[in-house]
Amino acid sequence: xxxxxxxxxxxxxxxxxxxxxxxxxxxxxxxxxxxxxxxxxxxxxxxxxxxxxxxxxxxxxxxxxxxxxxxxxxxxxxxxxxxxxxxxxxxxxxxxxxxxxxxxxxxxxxxxxxxxxxxxxxxxxxxxxxxxxxxxxxxxxxxxxxxxxxxxxxxxxxxxxxxxxxxxxxxxxxxxxxxxxxxxxxxxxxxxxxxxxxxxxxxxxxxxxxxxxxxxxxxxxxxxxxxxxxxxxxxxxxxxxxxxxxxxxxxxxxxxxxxxxxxxxxxxxxxxxxxxxxxxxxxxxxxxxxxxxxxxxxxxxxxxxxxxxxxxxxxxx
Amino acid sequence: xxxxxxxxxxxxxxxxxxxxxxxxxxxxxxxxxxxxxxxxxxxxxxxxxxxxxxxxxxxxxxxxxxxxxxxxxxxxxxxxxxxxxxxxxxxxxxxxxxxxxxxxxxxxxxxxxxxxxxxxxxxxxxxxxxxxxxxxxxxxxxxxxxxxxxxxxxxxxxxxxxxxxxxxxxxxxxxxxxxxxxxxxxxxxxxxxxxxxxxxxxxxxxxxxxxxxxxxxxxxxxxxxxxx
Numbered sequence: 258x259x260x261x262x263x264x265x266x267x268x269x270x271x272x273x274x275x276x277x278x279x280x281x282x283x284x285x286x287x288x289x290x291x292x293x294x295x296x297x298x299x300x301x302x303x304x305x306x307x308x309x310x311x312x313x314x315x316x317x318x319x320x321x322x323x324x325x326x327x328x329x330x331x332x333x334x335x336x337x338x339x340x341x342x343x344x345x346x347x348x349x350x351x352x353x354x355x356x357x358x359x360x361x362x363x364x365x366x367x368x369x370x371x372x373x374x375x376x377x378x379x380x381x382x383x384x385x386x387x388x389x390x391x392x393x394x395x396x397x398x399x400x401x402x403x404x405x406x407x408x409x410x411x412x413x414x415x416x417x418x419x420x421x422x423x424x425x426x427x428x429x430x431x432x433x434x435x436x437x438x439x440x441x442x443x444x445x446x447x448x449x450x451x452x453x454x455x456x457x458x459x460x461x462x463x464x465x466x467x468x469x470x471x472x473x474x475x476x477x478x479x480x481x482x483x484x485x486x487x488x489x490x491x492x493x494x495x496x497x498x499x500x501x502x503x504x505x506x507x508x509x510x511x512x513x514x515x516x517x518x519x520x521x522x523x524x525x526x527x528x529x530x531x532x533x534x535x536x537x538x539x540x541x542x543x544x545x546x547x548x549x550x551x552x553x554x555x556x557x558x559x560x561x562x563x564x565x566x567x568x569x570x571x572x573x574x
Numbered sequence: 575x576x577x578x579x580x581x582x583x584x585x586x587x588x589x590x591x592x593x594x595x596x597x598x599x600x601x602x603x604x605x606x607x608x609x610x611x612x613x614x615x616x617x618x619x620x621x622x623x624x625x626x627x628x629x630x631x632x633x634x635x636x637x638x639x640x641x642x643x644x645x646x647x648x649x650x651x652x653x654x655x656x657x658x659x660x661x662x663x664x665x666x667x668x669x670x671x672x673x674x675x676x677x678x679x680x681x682x683x684x685x686x687x688x689x690x691x692x693x694x695x696x697x698x699x700x701x702x703x704x705x706x707x708x709x710x711x712x713x714x715x716x717x718x719x720x721x722x723x724x725x726x727x728x729x730x731x732x733x734x735x736x737x738x739x740x741x742x743x744x745x746x747x748x749x750x751x752x753x754x755x756x757x758x759x760x761x762x763x764x765x766x767x768x769x770x771x772x773x774x775x776x777x778x779x780x781x782x783x784x785x786x787x788x789x790x791x792x793x794x795x796x797x798x799x800x801x802x
Contacts, residue, residue, distance in 0.1 A: 281614070283624035283635070284607065285779050286709035286752070286770075391775070400712040400753055402772045444583050470734065474756070490728055490745065492595060493716060495626030495633030495709070497586045504758065505730040517755070518626060519709035519716070521728060521744070527583025530638045552643060555584035559638050 261328025263321075263416040269368065271317040271473070272410040274385060274403065275378075277310050279393035283518045287402060289498065290395035291514050293376045293473060293537035296566050297335040300431055301380035303570050304333035304357045306423045311384040312394035312404075314416070317375050317473075320368025321410065325360050331424055332366065333357045336377030336538075337435065341367040357429040374538040375471070382424055386417035399474065399515055429573040439545045442532050444555055446501060448523035451487040456507075459483070460525060460547060465509065467543045473515040476539060482507030485523060493521040499528035499536070513537050529555040531562035575602065579650060581643045582633060589632040589650060595718070595746070600706050603627045604783055605655035610634065619649055627783070628707050629716070663784040665702070668750065670741050670789045671797035672763035678740070679729075679760040687724055695791065697721040698762060703748060705785045711755045713770025713779040717787050719746040732758035739764040741789065748789075750781075763791075766800035 275298065278291025292298030292315055299309045314321070320338065333356065334340055340352035343365035352358075352366070354377075360366065371377050387394050387404035394404055401407030405414060449457065465480035489505035496502070500512045502522035511528060512520075514537070528536050529550060539545065550558065575591070582588040589606065591599050607627040613619045621640030626633045636646055672680065672695055680691045687694065703717035710716075720743055728744045733756060736742070740751040742759025749759060752770040769780050781787055792800075 278623075280623040281625075283626040283709065284707075286712040286714050287778075288712075289624065390772075399755060400770070400772060402712065407772060444581070447580065447582055447588055489730075492593075492629050492631075492745075493707075493710070493747075494628040494631040495635075497582060497624075497633065497635045499583055499585075504732060505728070517710040518624075519628060519707065519714075521758070524582070527586075529583065530585050552581050552584055556638070556642060559584060563639055 261330065261418040262326050263323040263418070264326055265321055265410055265412045265414055265416065266324055266365070267322035268409070268411045269316045269321040270319045272321045273315050273396040273398065274312050274387055274394050274405065275315040275396065276312045276394045278514065279391050279395055279397070282391055283495065286518050287391070287400065288397065288515055288518050290393065290397045290403070292378065293514050294336065294378070294534040296534050298378050299566065300355065300433070300569055301333050301335040301378040303573055304335070304355065304429045304431065305331045305380050305382040306425065307380060307382065307384055311380065312387055314379040314385070316368055316377055316379070317371070319370050320377060322365060322367045324365045325362060327362065328418065329362060329424065330360050330418060331357050331382035332360050332379060334368065334377060334379050335433070337372040337374045338377040339369040339372060341369065343367060355431040355433045359426065373540065375540050376538060381418050383419040386419045397515060431569050431572045433569060436535065439543065440548050441536055441545050442529045442550045442555070442558065443501065443526035443547045444529060444550060444552060446524035446526045448491060449525055451485050451523045452525060453484040453486045456483040461549050464544050464546055467539045467541050467545065469541045471539065471541055473513055475513050475516055476511045476536070478509045478511070480508070483509065483525065489523070490521055491523050493519045496520045497527070499530070499533050500524050501526045501528065511536055529558060531555070531558045576606070576650070579647050584643070585638045586633055586635040587643060587646045587650065589634070591630040591632070593630065595629045595706070597704055599630050600783070602655070603630060603632050606632050606650070606653060609653045609655045610650070613649070622646070626709065628709070663786065665786045666781055668765050668767055668787060668789050669792040669796070669800070670699070670763040670765045671792050671794055673794050676740070676764035677762045680762055683724070683726060683760055683762070686726060689723060694724050694762065697724050698743065698748065699789050699791055702786045702788050705781050705783050705787055707783050708779055708781065711751065711753050712772070713752040713781070714749055715769070715781040715787065717748045720748050726760055728758035729760070732756050736761065737764060739766060741765060764797070766797050768802060
């Protein structure tokens with residue numbers, strides 16, 4: 258039986274277990290959760306030869322300092338992350354993202370911080386030994402659902418690792434090119450016509466900045482006030498990842514993975530599926546522009562996004 | 575019946591049952607929800623992630639790598655929902671403490687409605703409300719309809735953190751914040767009762783669509799000593 262685990266020497270700001278998300282629960286008010294940046298989550302699993310839907314550790318800004326106990330593993334970190342590996346010899350190695358490593362018993366991974374992005378991912382060969390709740394490993398800290406009693410990891414916790422059959426000395430790498438583009442593509446929302454012509458235009462031409470109110474639930478933006486000429490409330494209805502709500506103060510809010518399942522503010526637009534990873538990675542102070550696309554364009558852009566992801570995934574074969 | 579079907583972004587279908595809100599329309603939405611859920615459970619449709627019924631809308635989100643808007647739209651058009659009404663609905667009484675520290679918006683509501691705080695509570699408490707839907711946060715019930723004299727809009731800027739257990743009102747509805755959460759409803763009190771229990775995997779939500787819910791007032795002492 259495997260008794261390998263990470264001792265948490267420092268938990269980091271918001272360290273949780275995440276996977277593809279928890280579906281079929283919106284009608285109970287249980288949101289999808291899951292990794293904010295799905296592509297980077299999948300790539301981290303691929304680098305250690307896991308199934309793409311294996312559970313990973315997601316961290317935000319400052320990550321955890323972890324010490325491996327009772328085992329030897331492969332691990333990988335994806336995103337834009339500064340980290341160090343502290344070897345048994347006390348030699349400190351600078352970590353490189355999108356690359357697989359071997360970690361020996363008693364060695365440490367020090368995830369110092371993300372750079373210009375919010376989230377990063379840590380995967381280990383074989384995955385973490387956690388239990389699914391409602392068919393998902395994702396931790397939803399707002400509703401306390403998922404492994405670790407639905408709470409983010411703290412220094413009192415241990416994160417157990419499954420027995421890995423796929424441990425290898427071979428090194429895997431992906432040459433990842435980050436798209437540093439702050440244009441977010443959007444399909445008009447169901448309440449687009451609630452806004453004045455001027456605000457409809459300014460939504461697609463003005464700049465918006467990401468405020469400090471940005472977390473796994475959503476991102477509040479600020480910019481020129483969007484003027485609602487019909488009603489600043491709608492009858493509460495379902496929400497989805499990427500929906501952009503505008504409350505009466507005229508500042509848009511983009512819904513992310515832990516969003517409320519129902520909302521009562523008009524929806525001016527919805528971020529296209531292919532841009533959700535990028536939106537989720539925005540940090541406070543970032544400046545963005547919205548660009549309108551049609552449904553058909555969005556579907557084509559998604560195909561290209563999927564092909565790009567597949568190309569990255571195939572690099573390790 | 576569905577008045578219009580459109581896309582909500584590239585990975586969701588938006589079914590609009592009109593602007594009116596009534597138990598009848600809501601039950602029609604729920605019958606579509608039930609029919610679609612059954613097709614998903616029986617693996618007759620692939621790619622659907624979530625189905626969210628609300629007062630007069632039904633939103634179906636899907637995985638764009640498996641299916642697309644026109645396919646899901648056609649499935650919805652082909653559905654003939656049975657409008658069989660489920661009579662297994664419960665009657666639930668919820669304790670609520672409306673002292674100053676819990677009724678965060680009572681003073682403001684009193685100014686706005688020109689009614690005393692006592693009168694506002696009198697109009698809200700001890701009435702049977704219909705549960706239209708649950709959601710926003712896990713297990714939050716959307717109940718209605720409240721007295722016309724105490725109706726009001728949401729806050730202009732939502733609160734960053736509404737305390738767990740808060741009982742809110744907006745428009746013709748009242749709700750309960752099952753967890754601490756951002757939110758824009760006007761808070762009139764707080765309940766010590768557990769409305770959502772994530773450890774109860776089979777039945778986590780105390781209140782379900784179709785149930786009847788009423789509130790009764792308790793003192794601060796009863797609140798502090800509450801034991802389920």
